[in-house]
Amino acid sequence: MTGRSPLSPMSPPGLSSPGLSPPQRKNPLLRTPQPLLPPQARSRTALGLLKPAAEGRFALQVCGQCGTVAYPPRDACGQCLSADLAFRDADPRGTLVCETSVEVPSEPYFRERAPWRTGIVVLDAGPRVIAHLHGACREGEAVRLALKLDKGGQPVMIALSPTDSPAMADDPVLRELTASPKFRRVLVTDGRGAVGQALAHGLAKAGAAKVFVGIAEDWRPFPGEDALRAIPAVELVPLDVTDDISVQRLAASLGAKTDILVNTVEHIRPGGVIGRDDTVIAQEVMDRAYFGLMRLARSFGPVMMSRGADGANSAVAWVNALSVFALVNWPAWGAYSAAQAAALSLSQCLRAELQPGGIRVINAFFGPLETEWFQAVPPPKVTPTALATGIVRALENGLEDVFIGDVALDIRDRLAANPKAVERELAHEA
Numbered sequence: 001m002t003g004r005s006p007l008s009p010m011s012p013p014g015l016s017s018p019g020l021s022p023p024q025r026k027n028p029l030l031r032t033p034q035p036l037l038p039p040q041a042r043s044r045t046a047l048g049l050l051k052p053a054a055e056g057r058f059a060l061q062v063c064g065q066c067g068t069v070a071y072p073p074r075d076a077c078g079q080c081l082s083a084d085l086a087f088r089d090a091d092p093r094g095t096l097v098c099e100t101s102v103e104v105p106s107e108p109y110f111r112e113r114a115p116w117r118t119g120i121v122v123l124d125a126g127p128r129v130i131a132h133l134h135g136a137c138r139e140g141e142a143v144r145l146a147l148k149l150d151k152g153g154q155p156v157m158i159a160l161s162p163t164d165s166p167a168m169a170d171d172p173v174l175r176e177l178t179a180s181p182k183f184r185r186v187l188v189t190d191g192r193g194a195v196g197q198a199l200a201h202g203l204a205k206a207g208a209a210k211v212f213v214g215i216a217e218d219w220r221p222f223p224g225e226d227a228l229r230a231i232p233a234v235e236l237v238p239l240d241v242t243d244d245i246s247v248q249r250l251a252a253s254l255g256a257k258t259d260i261l262v263n264t265v266e267h268i269r270p271g272g273v274i275g276r277d278d279t280v281i282a283q284e285v286m287d288r289a290y291f292g293l294m295r296l297a298r299s300f301g302p303v304m305m306s307r308g309a310d311g312a313n314s315a316v317a318w319v320n321a322l323s324v325f326a327l328v329n330w331p332a333w334g335a336y337s338a339a340q341a342a343a344l345s346l347s348q349c350l351r352a353e354l355q356p357g358g359i360r361v362i363n364a365f366f367g368p369l370e371t372e373w374f375q376a377v378p379p380p381k382v383t384p385t386a387l388a389t390g391i392v393r394a395l396e397n398g399l400e401d402v403f404i405g406d407v408a409l410d411i412r413d414r415l416a417a418n419p420k421a422v423e424r425e426l427a428h429e430a
Contacts, residue, residue: 020170022183022209023312035308035357036109037152046073048087049155053147054400060090060127071127092145094123096159099139109151112309113176121145121159131157135171148177148398151308151358153351169396178398179317179360182207184259189214189239189296194371195321196264197224198388203262204233206392212254214239216246241265241292251299256307261300262319262391265292268373272334282335289339290346293320297350305357317360319391320347324365324408327415330426351400362400364391367407380406 052059061070063077064084076083099119102110110116117133121143129145137143143159150156158177161168169180186203190196191213203211211234215222218238228234237254240246267288269281276282304315325333326340344363351361368374370381382405390404403412414422 020167020175020182026310026313032307033112033309033311035151035305036112037356037358038109038150038154038156039107040152040154042154043073045075046155048073049147050149052087052089053149053155055402056147056397056399057089058092058145058147059087060125061085062088062090069123069125069127071123071129091123091125093162094121094125094129094143094145094159096120096133096137096139096141096143097122099133099137113172117173119159121157129157131159132173132177134158134160134168134174136161136165136168149360149400150177153355153360153400179260179362179395180206181260181392181395183209183312184316185210185212185257186260186262187212187214187237187254187258187300189241189261189263189292190265191215191224191228191236192222193264193266194224194384195266195369195387197228198384199262199264199391200228200231200234202385202388202392204231206396208233208260210235210257212237212258214241214250216240216242241295242287244295247295247299251303255300255303258300258304259307259313259315260317260319260395261296261304262321263293263296264321265289266321267339268333268336268369268371270333270336270373272331276335282339285335285339286342289336290342293343293346293350297346297353301350301354304359305354308357308359315357315359317362317395318350318354319362319364319395320344321364321366321387321391322347324367324403324411325426326365327411328419328422328426330429332426332429360398360400362391362394362402364394365401365403365408365412366390367405367411382407 061073063082065082066080068077068079069090070077070085077085096119099117101115101117103115105111105114105116118130119133121129121131123129131145137159142162144162145157146160147155148158181203186208188196188199192215200211200213213228213234213236215236215238237250239250265288267285269285307315322344323340325337326344329337347361347363354361366382366387368377368381370383374381387404390402394402403409
């Protein structure tokens with residue numbers, strides 16, 4: 001990868017980007033470029049922007065004494081010297097007062113994507129911010145800022161036009177900060193489940209070039225098979241995450257073609273710990289949720305990480321669909337919750353290991369699903385279509401943690417306020 005942006009032609013400074021075109025077939029004789037990351041140095045205070053960026057919110061420090069909005073992040077208010085500076089959601093609107101286009105950047109990451117536009121935005125909330133610029137932004141006009149995570153997982157600012165447009169996500173700068181499935185090849189690991197099937201439909205609708213859908217015991221028919229086969233972009237492939245050989249064979253075949261991997265494998269069973277006579281059910285749940293993820297990571301992780309800079313064909317994201325009870329155990333579904341917690345911990349390890357390749361790891365947390373295993377659980381519940389839509393939006397917006405459904409959002413907020421109270425309340429529901 002040399003010269004201009006590997007994702008689409010870079011617009012002349014100040015002009016909107018041209019529409020994104022499907023990538024050309026890769027020449028197998030060419031060397032795959034080594035992934036490079038943007039500058040990673042951040043102060044501990046500046047890392048306070050990580051949480052809102054990971055969740056798709058725009059937040060800045062606000063002084064609790066005088067109300068001054070501060071940027072860049074600092075340890076004391078510049079007006080009253082108070083140390084009471086908390087990150088709060090802020091008004092992202094502002095004006096782009098000046099811009100520049102760097103033709104020969106000093107950083108290797110930006111050098112390969114030159115020219116790179118940056119500018120100074122004066123926010124309506126007060127601070128001045130140096131930000132990356134979307135192709136539609138023009139000097140002197142109104143813009144809105146967004147917090148995004150770059151290839152190295154660090155928070156950065158990008159200026160966008162005040163309103164969304166149909167081709168907005170095609171801009172090469174914004175595409176570097178997201179993981180849009182458009183024109184990319186996606187592997188969904190479980191097509192037998194309702195979630196995997198809904199995802200196949202959602203990803204195809206979002207413009208994915210190819211959606212590989214894993215099917216365990218592919219010789220055995222299953223509900224929804226005909227509908228999956230009817231989608232032009234979908235290809236069913238054999239995959240059983242409980243079988244090392246099955247995972248390794250598919251990775252050997254599709255690893256170099258997988259730009260986004262979405263792990264939807266689940267094995268939901270009710271029950272806690274002391275009410276069982278054996279550990280068979282717990283082992284089955286753990287084998288799919290935890291060891292299944294580990295098998296996928298060992299086989300697909302290295303080749304995806306090596307392809308983080310593979311031009312328009314680069315690998316960009318790994319998605320894990322996890323129950324929100326990975327964050328706090330629901331004793332009525334204790335073994336299932338424990339397996340999800342183990343998978344979450346492994347996902348965090350995977351995030352650190354894939355980061356040098358610029359691969360974004362997204363955790364999509366959901367509450368009880370509208371499926372047969374949660375039949376007796378009262379609403380609100382999450383439909384497979386709603387979960388699939390949330391995952392696609394997380395990819396399109398470059399998020400890192402997304403909470404889908406009323407239960408997941410409620411658990412997130414209550415854990416932030418009083419985690420012990422959540423633990424006691426869930427115990428009473430056992």
